[in-house]
Amino acid sequence: MSMLPLFVNLKGKKVYIIGGGTVALRRIQHLQKSNASLIVISPEAEDEIQTMHSHQQLTWKKKEYEGEKLADASLIILAAGNKQVHDAVYENVSSTTFINDAMNAAWGNAAVPGTVQRGKLNIAVHTNGASPKLTKQITASLEKNFDHDYGEYVDFLYEARQWLKKTNFSAGKMQALLEEWLSEEYHAKEAQQKVLQMLKNQAQQ
Ligand SMILES: C[C@@]1(CC(=O)O)c2cc3[nH]c(cc4nc(cc5[nH]c(cc(n2)[C@H]1CCC(=O)O)[C@@](C)(CC(=O)O)[C@@H]5CCC(=O)O)C(CC(=O)O)=C4CCC(=O)O)c(CCC(=O)O)c3CC(=O)O
Numbered sequence: 001m002s003m004l005p006l007f008v009n010l011k012g013k014k015v016y017i018i019g020g021g022t023v024a025l026r027r028i029q030h031l032q033k034s035n036a037s038l039i040v041i042s043p044e045a046e047d048e049i050q051t052m053h054s055h056q057q058l059t060w061k062k063k064e065y066e067g068e069k070l071a072d073a074s075l076i077i078l079a080a081g082n083k084q085v086h087d088a089v090y091e092n093v094s095s096t097t098f099i100n101d102a103m104n105a106a107w108g109n110a111a112v113p114g115t116v117q118r119g120k121l122n123i124a125v126h127t128n129g130a131s132p133k134l135t136k137q138i139t140a141s142l143e144k145n146f147d148h149d150y151g152e153y154v155d156f157l158y159e160a161r162q163w164l165k166k167t168n169f170s171a172g173k174m175q176a177l178l179e180e181w182l183s184e185e186y187h188a189k190e191a192q193q194k195v196l197q198m199l200k201n202q203a204q205q
Pocket residue numbers: 026027030100101102103104105106110111112113114115125126127128129130131132133135136139
């Protein structure tokens with residue numbers, strides 16, 4: 001069954017990663033952007049994971065998974081690459097916990113997409129296990145389409161929309177402006193400044 005795309009805030013939540021290899025490391029690098037508290041359970045770990053442990057950026061428990069219930073987990077990443085280990089986790093943890101299984105999209109109930117981030121713009125790509133390579137190809141093409149300055153334009157849209165909410169423009173005018181700012185000319189800094197100045201003048205005290 002296809003997964004529902006959903007962005008979640010994991011700040012302050014506990015995420016367990018079973019396994020400490022290259023796939024675990026890639027997941028950790030993605031999860032570090034979330035400010036979640038990361039706990040790696042694995043007898044061995046990539047050097048980068050060990051360094052993060054010594055810098056207290058995560059906790060590495062140097063051991064095999066031994067049936068812990070992990071009752072405080074919001075998310076569990078299975079990256080041991082051993083079906084018996086993955087099965088032991090399914091048997092021991094609550095069925096209400098989200099699990100991402102790096103061995104097979106269909107076994108877990110949470111997926112890690114390929115992502116492109118430009119400031120507040122977050123694009124996620126996933127093929128439900130059809131082709132991780134296609135995901136990589138699509139994210140590479142999105143990287144080219146949305147250059148690194150794109151985040152600044154999205155920041156402008158954010159700021160302008162916050163000011164717009166403070167005006168007493170009619171609903172129709174607000175919609176028209178929100179639409180207008182999507183045209184190419186508003187990618188230019190000068191046009192953005194003009195809009196922000198106009199909105200600040202119109203904003204209710
Ligand atoms: C189900 C999923 C796990 C999940 O839900 O998290 C999963 C599963 C598997 N991947 C495998 C292999 C590869 N994965 C990649 C790359 C990525 N894989 C990612 C996600 C996912 N991979 C999820 C589904 C995503 C989707 O469907 O769109 C990305 C997006 C994110 C990330 O991993 O961080 C990342 C993009 C990297 C980037 O953008 O740079 C490459 C390409 C490469 O590295 O060059 C290869 C080698 C080529 C190949 O095998 O196709 C194998 C076989 C392993 C084996 O047989 O040993 C399995 C297991 C299986 O499917 O059986």
